[in-house]
Amino acid sequence: MDAQAKKTMLRKMPHGVYIVGVRNGSDVNAFTGTWLTQVSFTPPLVALGVKKDSHSFEMIKQGRVFSINFLKKDQKAVAEHFVKPATVVGEKLKGVPHRAGTTGAPILTEALGFVECQVREIANESGDHAIVIGEVVEAGIHEDAPALTLMDTGWHYGG
Ligand SMILES: Cc1cc2nc3c(=O)[nH]c(=O)nc-3n(C[C@H](O)[C@H](O)[C@H](O)COP(=O)(O)O)c2cc1C
Secondary structure, three states: OOHHHHHHHHOOOOOEOEEEEEEEOOEEEEEEEOOEEEEEOOOOEEEEEEEOOOHHHHHHHHHOEEEEEEOEOOOHHHHHHOOOOOOOOOHHHOOOOEEEOOOOOEEEOOOOEEEEEEEEEEEOOOOOEEEEEEEEEEEEEOOOOOEOEHHHHOOOOOO
């Protein structure tokens, strides 16, 4: 395989940039994620790629819920903030306005809007990211405007 071509082509897949909120008991956390897509209308399912060695993956496995917060075009700094690994769980959310959603997962009140999911399946034994399939059980719009994409940021996560 042409490794450079693989990298170049995989990086051309369009992606959004989201803040994924997680909860396990009284612990809440959030991270920047981009590997997300809808995979069913009925029931409404989304698939999210989650790094297996992240704090958030452990919390998703235990808590079985997550929120997807859609960012505004001018919220790249928010995405930058949530890229950091959690040193203390919950620390990254301090100072970022949020509330608990119906599932308990954190909803960023200054984001464009959100969906909340209940975990239905976790797959991908061979990969370094798990595929977490969630059913959308709640949604809300704070502002109807275009969402931040990976291309807007100039960053890459893929290849
Ligand atoms: C542009 C960008 C996109 C990312 N997308 C994902 C993703 O889709 N899934 C994932 O698990 N991590 C993704 N990450 C990495 C996480 O944001 C990072 O591992 C984070 O530290 C995890 O936080 P935690 O330790 O609080 O769980 C991405 C990072 C960047 C810079």
